[in-house]
Structure formats: structure tokens, C-alpha cells
Amino acid sequence: MKYISEFRDGVLAKQIAQQIAAEIKPEQHYRLMEFCGGHTHTIFRYGIPELLPSNVKMLHGPGCPVCVLPIKRIDAAIELALRPKTILCSYGDMLRVPGSNKMSLLKAKSQGADVRMIYSPADTIKIAQNEPDKQVIFFAVGFETTTPPTAVIIEQALKLNLSNLFIFCNHVLTPPAITGILEPAKQAGIKVLDGLIGPGHVSVITGSKPYEQLAKHYQVPIVISGFEPIDILQSILMLIKQVNRQSYQVENQYTRAVSAEGNAKAQALMAEYFELREYFEWRGLGEMPFSAIKIKPEFKHLDAEQSFRLSQPTGCDNKACECPAVLTGQKKPTDCKLFNKPCTPENPLGSCMVSSEGACAAYYTYKPHTYR
Amino acid sequence: MALDIKNGTIEMAHGSGGRAMSELIDQLFLPAFDNEFLQQKNDQALITLPGQRVVMATDSHVVSPLFFPGGNIGSLSVHGTINDVAMSGAKPLYLSASFILEEGFPLSSLQRIVYSMAEAAKECQTPIITGDTKVVEKGHGDGIYINTTGIGIVSNELTLKPSNIQVGDKILINGTIGDHGTTIMSARQDMNFSSDLRSDSQALHDLVAIMVKASPTIRCMRDPTRGGLGASLNELAQCAKIGMVLEEAQIPVKTAVTATSEILGLDPMYIANEGKLVAICPPNQAESLLTAMQSHPKGQDAAIIGEVIEDKHQFVQLKTEFGGKRIIDWRYADPLPRIC
Numbered sequence: 001m002k003y004i005s006e007f008r009d010g011v012l013a014k015q016i017a018q019q020i021a022a023e024i025k026p027e028q029h030y031r032l033m034e035f036c037g038g039h040t041h042t043i044f045r046y047g048i049p050e051l052l053p054s055n056v057k058m059l060h061g062p063g064c065p066v067c068v069l070p071i072k073r074i075d076a077a078i079e080l081a082l083r084p085k086t087i088l089c090s091y092g093d094m095l096r097v098p099g100s101n102k103m104s105l106l107k108a109k110s111q112g113a114d115v116r117m118i119y120s121p122a123d124t125i126k127i128a129q130n131e132p133d134k135q136v137i138f139f140a141v142g143f144e145t146t147t148p149p150t151a152v153i154i155e156q157a158l159k160l161n162l163s164n165l166f167i168f169c170n171h172v173l174t175p176p177a178i179t180g181i182l183e184p185a186k187q188a189g190i191k192v193l194d195g196l197i198g199p200g201h202v203s204v205i206t207g208s209k210p211y212e213q214l215a216k217h218y219q220v221p222i223v224i225s226g227f228e229p230i231d232i233l234q235s236i237l238m239l240i241k242q243v244n245r246q247s248y249q250v251e252n253q254y255t256r257a258v259s260a261e262g263n264a265k266a267q268a269l270m271a272e273y274f275e276l277r278e279y280f281e282w283r284g285l286g287e288m289p290f291s292a293i294k295i296k297p298e299f300k301h302l303d304a305e306q307s308f309r310l311s312q313p314t315g316c317d318n319k320a321c322e323c324p325a326v327l328t329g330q331k332k333p334t335d336c337k338l339f340n341k342p343c344t345p346e347n348p349l350g351s352c353m354v355s356s357e358g359a360c361a362a363y364y365t366y367k368p369h370t371y372r
Numbered sequence: 373m374a375l376d377i378k379n380g381t382i383e384m385a386h387g388s389g390g391r392a393m394s395e396l397i398d399q400l401f402l403p404a405f406d407n408e409f410l411q412q413k414n415d416q417a418l419i420t421l422p423g424q425r426v427v428m429a430t431d432s433h434v435v436s437p438l439f440f441p442g443g444n445i446g447s448l449s450v451h452g453t454i455n456d457v458a459m460s461g462a463k464p465l466y467l468s469a470s471f472i473l474e475e476g477f478p479l480s481s482l483q484r485i486v487y488s489m490a491e492a493a494k495e496c497q498t499p500i501i502t503g504d505t506k507v508v509e510k511g512h513g514d515g516i517y518i519n520t521t522g523i524g525i526v527s528n529e530l531t532l533k534p535s536n537i538q539v540g541d542k543i544l545i546n547g548t549i550g551d552h553g554t555t556i557m558s559a560r561q562d563m564n565f566s567s568d569l570r571s572d573s574q575a576l577h578d579l580v581a582i583m584v585k586a587s588p589t590i591r592c593m594r595d596p597t598r599g600g601l602g603a604s605l606n607e608l609a610q611c612a613k614i615g616m617v618l619e620e621a622q623i624p625v626k627t628a629v630t631a632t633s634e635i636l637g638l639d640p641m642y643i644a645n646e647g648k649l650v651a652i653c654p655p656n657q658a659e660s661l662l663t664a665m666q667s668h669p670k671g672q673d674a675a676i677i678g679e680v681i682e683d684k685h686q687f688v689q690l691k692t693e694f695g696g697k698r699i700i701d702w703r704y705a706d707p708l709p710r711i712c
Contacts, residue, residue: 004634010695047696093637096705119636229694346704356637365701367687 007228008046016233017051023240030056032239033329034197035178037064037357038227044366046229048236056236059329060362062177063199065142066093066355067327068282072313073170074099077139079310080168081105081113087131089124090139091146092117097354098347100315105139121149125156128165137166137304145201147171147274147293148266154273154295154302168304169295172280174202175210176291180282181328182218191219192329195239197232198224200254207262211250219248226254273299283317283351284327321350326359333360340364375399380479387473387507400483401503404490405469409501417501419466421525429456430521438481438515440559442552442571446485448646449518450492450500451575455595458577459649461532461584462524467493469503469520474513485516496575498522524577530584534611536591541680542658543616544651546579546665547572547673549601550629553643558632567628572647579670580649586664587657595649599703602641604650605688606702615683618700621693622677641690641700652680 006012024030034040040060043049049058062068078099081088088105095105095117109115114134118124121138128136140150150167157165178196185192198211203224215222221242225235235253242249252258273296280292300306317323321343322336333339333352343349345361352360375395385392402410409417433449443451450467457464469489473482493500500520551572558565576595584590592612596604601623609616625640633640647670653661658676665671688700 004630008692008694010693013695045698046692046694047698050696229696344704365699367685367699367701 004228007226007230009230012230013051013233016230016237020051020056020233020237020240021053023237023244024053024055025244026055028055028243030194030240030243031059031192031329032056032195032197032236033059033061033181033193034225034232035061035063035174036197036199036202036227037067037355038200039197039225039232040064040359040362041357042227042229042232044362048229048232051233052236056240059193060326060359061181061196061329062282062285062327063143063174063202064352064355064357065146065172066097067351067358068172068177068284069097069141069170069351070281070283071099071315071317072281075103075313075315076310077168078103078105078108080137080139080304080308081108081115082111083135083308085134087114087116087127087134087136088139089116089118089127089136091141093355094139094141121153122156124165125153125160125162128157128162129160132164135164135166137168139170140167141170143172143174143199143202144205144270147270148205148263151266151269151273154299155269157302158299163301165302166304166307167295167302169274169293171274172282172292173290174199174206175214176288177282177285178211178214180285180288180291182214182220184328186218193220194243196220196222197235197239198222198250200224200226200231200257203254203258203262205263205266207260208250208252208258209260209262215248215250221248221251223251224254224258226257284323286324317351318349323350323352323360326352333363336360375479377479377483382473382475382477382479382482382507384475384507384509387505393505396505400479400486401505404486405493405500405503407499407501409499415502417466417468419501424525425528427457427460427462427524427526428521429453430519431456432517432519434514434517435556436514437556437559438485440571441555441569443573443646444485444488445516445518446487446489447492448571448573449520450489450496450498451573451646452597453520453522454496454498454575454577455647455649457522457524458575458580459532459593459595460524460526461530461580461590461593462526463581464496464498464522464524464577467498467500467520467522469500469518471503471505472513472517472519473505473507474515475507475510477515482516485518489518492575496577529588532590532592534592534608537608537612537614537652537680538591538654539614539680539682540655541591541652542655542676543605543618543678543680544653544658544662544665544674544676545601545623546576546649546671547647548624548626548629549596549645549648550625550633550640550643552646553600554629554632554640556644557636565632567632569626569628569632572645574647574670576647576649576670579665579668582664582668583651583661587651587653587661589654589657590661591652591654593649593651596645598644600640600642600644601648601650602639602688602700603702605700608652609686609688612680613686615681615686616678616688617681618678618688618690620690622675624673624675642703655679
């Protein structure tokens with residue numbers, strides 16, 4: 001067993017593609033959405049659409065933590081970074097994300113802000129210990145996957161009695177985002193999706209159970225999938241089989257990592273330090289109830305939003321941007337008037353162009369529309 | 373006064389033009405780089421190149437960390453410029469070296485760097501014949517920056533340039549991609565990676581010399597440094613107004629590089645190399661060029677990785693091992709590691 005090449009085997013891929021071709025009903029449409037940006041990336045990187053029959057369409061979901069963060073939260077991070085005697089720690093792919101007035105954390109850095117790219121949240125503990133005169137702020141971003149590591153540094157900060165470490169919490173939740181896509185369609189009496197490829201890394205933490213209610217309520221089959229191309233092809237086959245027999249189950253393709261119950265220890269850590277936010281604004285999806293978490297009041301001395309006065313947010317998205325329709329699977333990136341001109345990864349106007357995992361950035365980078 | 377190499381540091385005086393600077397030059401740079409040109413102690417070097425076609429290239433080197441498995445900023449600054457000269461098919465002859473040092477930089481580190489520059493220059497038979505030293509205040513530099521300029525001579529028969537490239541040409545590389553960039557990333561203090569990866573930093577002029585013999589009408593060569601193979605090939609495709617198709621299965625990548633890239637969410641296609649070259653040659657010379665490259669230690673993992681096609685979009689496409697096809701885009705800036 002090598003570590004990854006088995007899941008990228010071209011011969012096996014062809015076999016699964018043949019099984020898919022044999023399984024589909026020609027008169028049926030299969031609109032399948034992959035929730036995760038990581039899946040979107042794999043789909044284009046390996047040219048999966050080329051292996052699928054023409055009535056199987058992949059739609060790209062909102063599961064890219066960089067993409068769904070609204071401009072005002074980026075503005076707030078930049079404002080925090082520009083405070084005197086402050087070190088703002090961030091994951092790499094947040095650094096170039098534009099806020100209002102074409103600012104970004106990288107530009108703040110070039111203006112003198114101390115912005116540091118970290119690989120692990122644990123690095124922030126070391127930085128806070130080494131620089132006791134500075135206020136160290138961790139720009140915490142991500143779905144359930146990256147939340148437990150943030151909980152761990154809160155635990156550590158409490159244990160070490162660190163008074164100069166703060167968390168700017170932007171963690172969001174997956175099930176409400178799925179609801180955000182499916183509920184408006186259900187209310188309008190239309191069906192926008194025939195199947196959903198469920199998140200992989202998120203489900204390692206949450207388990208596959210939280211999706212059962214969603215699958216039943218919205219009558220959409222869900223298959224939790226790994227991130228390699230063979231994983232995704234197999235998940236597509238599993239979804240097509242469910243669509244054909246009108247089944248709305250949660251199935252787990254990613255059994256090597258995901259269990260029904262998930263990671264109990266990580267869930268307990270999250271429950272200890274975080275609570276639900278009543279509302280959180282998502283880029284593209286708008287304000288959604290109970291869709292994000294914040295630090296519990298008893299730990300407010302670690303909460304950057306509670307500890308620093310931030311100015312009133314003003315940033316808003318470009319009006320012509322089709323990101324909401326792209327994020328909910330109603331439009332393709334190329335349907336947007338801004339796509340490619342002027343919206344590019346260098347000059348992203350909408351959220352889906354911001355991160356390499358966003359659907360627009362994937363279209364821009366891999367250009368599937370130019371050679372299909 | 374003798375320099376205190378063991379405990380001393382760079383002071384503003386070392387760039388002042390006074391006696392302190394003279395001591396630094398006489399006790400460190402001169403003995404390390406020793407050659408007849410420097411011994412003249414002029415502000416310039418006098419060389420004669422009668423009736424030759426002269427190639428010149430310059431490169432400034434900034435790298436963090438300064439020392440990494442497989443080299444340091446010193447050896448890198450020699451190899452980098454020699455390679456830029458050599459990509460024209462030229463034989464590199466001389467180098468200049470210019471140092472910008474930060475106040476407080478340890479003399480012991482400077483000595484290590486200078487010694488490895490001297491060693492690299494000697495190995496390549498390309499002496500450093502003129503130079504300069506400046507010192508900036510503490511906090512105004514990152515320890516040490518080195519600029520090197522190189523000149524070389526190239527035969528009348530060779531004019532390598534992207535516009536030579538023609539549809540049907542083959543694309544070759546001399547070995548594994550991404551070694552240098554991955555080594556540097558792994559060596560940064562905040563990454564707790566350990567692997568046996570080493571930078572591929574090396575001078576390629578000797579490999580180039582046998583390549584231009586094996587493929588006399590070789591079209592063009594590039595060293596895919598920053599931006600990696602992806603950037604270099606896109607640059608060539610745009611200059612030559614052609615497209616390219618690469619075979620992923622043919623592109624040599626070390627397992628450790630693949631693994632590190634997976635963890636960080638990066639693509640070896642865009643990771644820097646410092647001892648690699650891509651060459652484009654007519655299809656009928658590809659096999660003999662490949663054999664010649666593989667016969668040289670710096671080309672033993674050489675491979676034919678793709679070919680030039682007609683494409684109005686000037687795309688570089690990759691046929692994946694998986695059986696799909698994708699575009700190798702020309703990235704705007706350095707890749708950044710992903711959140712999850």
C-alpha cells in the first residue's frame with residue numbers, strides 16, 4: 001500500500017466510469033453537488049467531468065471556508081492586524097483575500113502590520129509566549145474541521161494563563177449551510193439537487209449522523225466522500241444508484257476516515273468552549289440562523305471581538321456578482337458577467353474567485369469550458 | 373586587527389569604506405575567492421573577450437532560511453547566475469558578487485556563506501572577479517542579500533530563444549521537480565517536518581555543454597526556478613505563441629515532495645527548483661538528447677515530459693495519470709498553503 005496513488009488509479013477510474021455509464025437512465029437528470037471546495041478542486045484537477053455522461057452534472061457547493069467569509073469579517077481582521085503592538089496569525093490562504101478598498105492582510109503587512117502565516121494554530125501559543133509585550137490574535141477560520149484545533153489553543157491559553165492571546169472566531173457549521181441551499185428551493189416548490197456529495201474532513205469530526213435528518217427532510221441522497229478522484233467517482237456512482245431507486249439515505253464512502261458518530265473528543269472540546277451564534281452572515285448565502293459559533297462568555301477575555309473595539313462594518317459584495325447563485329448550484333461560474341473580466345484570482349470581486357477551492361477560481365484555473 | 377570570526381558580527385563600519393571594510397575584504401573575501409583579478413585590488417576587473425558573443429545575466433538572492441539541506445544562500449547565488457548564463461548554451465566565465473549585509477550578522481555565518489560561494493565558483497571554474505559590500509542598519513535587511521552577475525561566451529551557431537519553438541517539438545527536463553522549494557519550506561522553523569529532502573541547487577553549465585552537442589538545433593532552455601515548471605512553460609508558450617501537452621506520468625517527482633505538497637495543499641508544478649532545466653528540441657533529436665542527458669550525473673533522471681502543439685489559447689495542458697486533462701495555469705503569485 002502506497003499512501004495515495006491507489007486513489008488516483010486511471011484504470012480503476014475507467015472501470016468506475018463504465019459502471020456509471022451503465023447505471024444511468026438516459027431520460028433522468030442527475031444534478032449532483034459537491035459541498036466541499038476540496039472536492040471541487042479534485043473534480044477539476046483530475047478532469048472528472050470528462051469521465052461522466054452528459055446528463056450527470058456536477059454543481060459546486062459553498063464548502064470553502066475562505067469563500068463564505070463576508071468582506072466585513074476580512075475588514076475586521078485587517079483592522080485588528082493594523083493595531084499597534086499586535087501580531088495577527090492567519091492560515092496562508094486568508095492572506096491574499098481582498099477586503100474593502102482592495103486591502104488584504106498581505107497589503108496590511110506591507111504597510112507595517114505584523115501578520116504571520118501559521119501552519120498550525122499551536123504556533124500562536126509559541127508566538128504569544130515568545131512575545132509577551134504583543135497582543136497575539138489568531139484569525140480562526142473554517143468549518144468543523146478546523147474548529148477543534150482552535151478549541152485546543154483556547155484550552156492551552158487557559159492552562160498557561162496567557163493574557164496576550166486572543167481568538168477572532170469565524171468558525172462556521174456545515175449542516176446549516178446545506179439547509180441554506182435546500183430550504184429556499186423547498187419553499188419555492190422546486191428541486192435544485194438530485195444528490196449531494198457530503199463533506200469528508202468535516203465528517204471526520206461530526207460523523208455522518210448529522211446529515212440523516214437533512215437527507216430525509218429534503219429528500220436528497222447524501223454520500224460522504226473522500227478527496228481523491230477515485231473517492232469522488234465512487235461517490236458519484238453511489239449517488240446515481242440512490243437516485244435511480246429514489247432512496248434518500250446517508251451513505252459513507254469515506255469509511256477509512258469517517259464514522260457515524262465522529263470524533264467524540266473533538267466534539268466535546270468544541271462544546272466546552274464554543275456556543276452557537278444566533279446569526280452569522282455568509283458570503284453568497286446571506287444571514288443564516290445558528291450557522292456559526294462564537295467563544296462562550298466565560299472565556300470572553302480570549303475573544304478578540306469582545307476584547308477590542310472594532311469599527312462598524314461597511315464592506316459589501318459587488319452587486320453584479322453571481323456568487324450566491326453559483327454557491328447554491330443555480331448558475332455556473334461562466335454564467336456570471338464578471339467572470340474572467342474583470343473578476344480573476346488576482347482581482348477577485350466575488351467570494352468564489354477568492355480561494356483556490358472556490359468554484360470560480362477552479363473554472364478560471366483549469367478552464368474546463370474552453371476545451372469541452 | 374584580526375577579524376573575530378567566531379564571536380564577531382557585522383558592524384556599520386564594515387561598509388564604511390574605511391579600515392574595517394578593508395579588513396573584512398582582506399581577511400575573508402580575498403582569501404576565499406582568491407584569483408589574479410581580485411589581487412589587483414581595483415574597483416573593476418579587466419578581461420579580454422576578443423570577437424566573442426558574450427552572454428550576461430544577473431540575479432539577486434534572498435532566501436530564508438539562509439542555510440538549508442543541500443546548500444545555502446552563497447552556493448545558491450553562484451549556481452543561480454551560472455544557470456541563467458548557461459540557459460543560452462553559453463560557457464560561463466566570470467562572476468561578480470555584491471553583498472548587502474545587515475548590522476549584527478554573525479561573521480561566522482558570513483564566513484560559511486563566503487566559503488561555499490568560493491567552493492561553488494571553483495567547482496564551476498567561474499571565478500568571482502569583482503565585488504562590493506554594503507552594510508545596512510539592523511532591522512533594515514534580512515541578514516544577507518547577495519547579487520551576482522555572470523558573463524559567458526556562446527558559439528555563433530547557438531541562438532536559443534522561445535521564438536525558435538515549433539509545433540511538434542519535444543519538451544525535456546533533467547530530473548525531479550519541486551526539490552528546492554519543498555526543502556526550503558520544510559526547513560523553515562515553524563514547520564516541524566523532517567525528511568531526507570535536499571535542495572537541488574547545482575550549476576548546470578556542464579550538462580548544457582553536452583546537451584547542445586547532442587541536439588545542435590535545440591530550440592530553447594529555461595531553468596524553472598521561482599514559479600516552478602508551471603511558470604516556465606507558460607512563459608515559453610506565451611512567447612512562442614504555441615500550446616503544450618505534458619504527460620503527468622512522465623514528470624519526475626520525489627515521493628517526499630509529493631507528500632509535502634499534499635499536506636500543504638500545494639502543487640509541485642509550481643514549486644521552485646534550483647538545479648533543473650527544461651529544454652525544447654526538434655522531435656527527431658529528442659531521443660539522442662535524452663540519452664546524452666541521462667549519461668550525465670545531473671541528468672540521470674531526465675525525461676521527455678511532453679510536446680508542443682498548436683493552440684490559440686497558448687495553454688499548457690497536463691494529461692493526468694488519472695486519465696483526465698487539466699490546464700497548468702500561470703499563477704499570479706506564490707502559492708499559499710491551504711486551511712484544510
